[in-house]
Amino acid sequence: MRLIFHYVRRHWAMALTAAGFLLVETIGDLLQPTLMSMIVDRGVVRRDVGTVLRWGAVMLAVAAIGAGAAAMRNIYASRASQLIGRDIRSDTYRKVMSLGFDDVDRLQPSAIITRITNDVVQIQNFAQGLMRIMLKAPITCVGAIALIVVQIPEQTSTVAVILALAALLIWANMHVSFPRFLAVQRALDRLGVVSREFLRSIRVVKAFVMEHEERARFGAASRQFADTNVAATRVNATYGPLINLSVNMGIVAMLWLSRAQDAAHIGALMASMNYMTQVLFALNRVSMIVNSATRASASASRIQEIFDCPDEFARRGGTTGDHRGVPSRESGCEMTPHEQTRRPMPRESVHESSHGPSCDPSQGMSRPSSHDETPAVEFRDVTFTYEQAGAPALRDVSFTMDRGSTLGVIGPTGSGKSTLVSLIPRLYDPQSGAVFVDGRDLRDWDVDDLRARIALVAQKPTLFTGTVASNLRWGDPSASDTTIQRAARLACASEFVDTLPDGYDARVGQGGVNLSGGQKQRLNLARALVRGPRVLILDDCTSALDAVTEHDVLANLRSLTGAANTSSPRRNGHDGHDGHDDRMSVVVISQRIATVRSCDLIVVMDDGRVAGIGTHDELLQSCALYQAIAKSQLGGDRS
Known part of the structure; x- marks a missing residue:
């Protein structure tokens, strides 16, 4: 609950205003039966029409004030709860963006989505109910009981028995319904998982004509959700009438015990009956309050688990502090995906690299460099294991x-290729060994500066709803039209973009649904080139391209490597005179010999280990695994 009240305090003025109007409304409701008793006892019994009209006018005015206060309470409570939900959702989203991949993997993306949506809604509903109903119920209950005792003090013992019985029933209701409501939340999570899996895989489902099976899966999840809801509501359906019965029996008992009461005080008896009705309503509300608070507390603990994760930057040597627990930022701030330093593209240049002799592949050692300069990337005895994995992914x-x-x-598949390149931009940290970029251990880099130098083009292309140009400008929001067009030419994407009716202003559907796999891969590569990286990582991102297009793309990328460019614009504080040149280095991950055979250096991975290092010709002579791959893909022509 600490998380919830932390956000309520952010909007304390609005919450207190709502509470103030709620107090006025509650006082008005409590005054109504007393005013009615005055009309009866002082007007009706005495047949004094003037008294009836006078107190009737007062009663009407109190009702009007209460109605106005209720309307204002609803306005302020609704606005405050919406702002609280917005803040929690924004802070949670921001926190998720700061987490490392290992924490995201542990929390699971689908569960994170549920926490940002359903769990926040539970907290938001609790906050709104807190300011609209939950404060009113105990005030009404206490006030009504006090007025009953004042007006009919001889009924105090009867009221006490009624309250004790009602409290026992409410406690039993809470005890029985709590686990059932938890089951409802779990069933809702399951229903969401099934729905998201179907929507993500709808093409596969239709291609394999599996609609019937998916309907059955969804139907089973939906029935489970309905059954758990029925079980939970059945408890309330049982205990609710029992609570009502106990209070109504108390009203009957009070009427029976007051049968000899003076007729001149019949109004006070009527008021007491009305107050007992208000007590009944308040007790039912108290039961709802406890259930709502329980749900909100469970949701808050799930969100707090995200906040308790250390920031990736703090854990890995960045500049951002480790914000554990409840966040303390100013509310309402939004973070864009471009809040990091961007750099222009390197100038095209051509350079042929040469290397010394290959190392002994059996030792897995690094190939010696023939250049007397700091290497772009270096791995030193790196071992990495995913959390909860049985064996290391890299050794x-x-x-x-x-x-x-x-x-x-x-x-081969599962040999650790993608894991290897995910360490370069420090998406994960190795358990032992070290990774160096530009001669510096990744743990000594500011993470923003490091990732500003690196562009990773993943296996699965990712595009966003918008235009071709807006997607390319994810690489650099300030990139000019000339820059994005040049990047598209280098990625061989201009050949199809130029044919689109609106060119670079053509609309891109969600996830690039209106583009082919090869077109999406080329746009992803162009976006990375717009960024102007020092290290470009291609993680099997040309698998959907035909052989000719892939050859052209790789040839264009080689034109960006190998030649120093000390006249390029200033990049992140590096102006070309600090010993660092602007030659781009390219890492190509692939399962195809044809893709990597022209690389200056090839690393062969097998079961997380280095099986061989060298050029294509050297590996054909020294690495048995590379020979087997070449034979299976190239047949007799292995040149």
Whole structure:
């Protein structure tokens, strides 16, 4: 609950205003039966029409004031709860964006989505109810009981028995319904998972004509959700009438005990009956309050788990502090995906790299560099294991990549290729060993500066709803039209973009649904080139391209490597005179020999280990695994 009240305090003025109007409304409701008793006892019994009209006017005015206060209470409570939900949702989203990949993997994306949506709604509903109903119920209950005791003090013992019985029933209701409401939340999570899986895989489902099976899965999840809801509501349906019965029996008992009461005080008896009705309403509301608070508390603990995760930047040597627990930022701030330093593209240049002799692949050592310069990327005895994984994904990996060169990484499925390149932009940290970029250990880099130098083009292309140009400008929001057009030409994307009716202003559907797989891959590559990286990582991102297009793309990328560019614009504080040149280095991950064979250096991976390092010709002579791959893909022609 600490998380909830932390956000309520952010909007304390609005919450207190709502509470103030709620107090006025409650006082008005409590005054109504007393005013009615005055009309009866002082007007009706005495047949004094003037008294009836006078107190009737007062009663009407109190009702009007109460109605106005109720309307204002609803306005302020609704607005405050919406702002609280907005703040929690925004803070949670921002926190998720700051988490490392290991924490995201542990929390699971689908569960994170549920927390940002359904769990926040539970907290938001609780906050709104807190300011609209939950404060009113105990005030009404206490006030009504006090007025009953004042007006009919001899009924105090009867009221006490009624309240004790009602409290016992409410406690039993809470005890029985709590686990059932937790089951409802779990069933709702399951229903959401099934729905999201179907929507993500709708093409596969239709292609394999599996609609019937998916309907059955959704039907089973929906029935489970309905059954758990029925079980939970059945408890309330049982205990609610029992609570009503106990209070109504108390009203009957009070009427029976007051049968000999003076007729002149019949109005006070009527008021007491009305107050007992208000007590009944308040007790039912108290039961709802407890259930709502329980749900909100469970949701808050799930969101707090996200906030308790350390920031990736703090844990990995960045500049952002480790914000554990409840966030303390100013509310209402939004973070854009472009809040980091961007750099222009490197100038095109051509350079041929040369290397010394290959190392002994059996030792897994790095290939010595023939350049007397700091390597672009270096792995030193790196071992990495995913959380909850049974075996390391990488084992004692070592190699060196020269600046301005191309590095190919090849190996069978599951050999650790994608894991290897995910360490370069520090998406994960190795358990042992070290990774160096530009001669600096990744743990010594500011994470923003490091990732500003690196562009990763993943296996699965990702595009966003918008235009072609807006997607390319994810690489650099300030990029000019000339820059994005040049990047598209280098990625061989201009050949189809130029044919679109609106060119670079053509609309891109969600996820690039209106583009082919090869077109999406080329746009993803162009976006990375707009960024102007020092290290470009291609994680099997040309798999959907035909052989000719892939050859042209790789040839264009080689034109960006190998030649120093000390006259390029200033980038993140590096102006070309600090010992660092602007030659781009390219890492190519692939399972195809044809893709990596022209790379300056090739690393062969097998079961997380380096099986061989060298050029294509050298590996054909020294690496048995590379020979087997070449034979299976190239047949007799392995030149």
